[in-house]
Ligand code: SF4
């Protein structure tokens with residue numbers, strides 16, 4: 122069973138992300154993303170909204186698939202900035218690899 126942390130969106134602000142809750146899960150980013158991979162990046166953003174840190178860490182390899190093309194951010198109807206969100210989640214994962222953040 123996944124654990125959730127309702128404070129995680131605030132924690133993500135330390136990693137440069139303050140738009141997590143803007144996402145309304147429409148799926149446009151997953152449709153436009155050239156990776157066409159398991160609802161990426163929408164699924165990762167949903168994990169972030171829920172504070173499902175263990176899911177983010179378990180699936181962290183997916184974060185490094187991103188090509189930084191910007192299509193998701195350009196087409197997001199909520200200005201949730203999904204491309205930057207992916208970068209912020211990478212920073213979160215790296216901080217936890219180094220043991221410098223509390224999960
Ligand atoms: S990040 Fe934007 S495009 Fe992607 S699911 Fe959320 S609202 Fe839709």
Ligand code: SF4
Nearest residue numbers: 154187188190191193
């Ligand atoms: S920036 Fe990354 S997540 Fe967004 S559409 Fe491009 S490859 Fe996909």
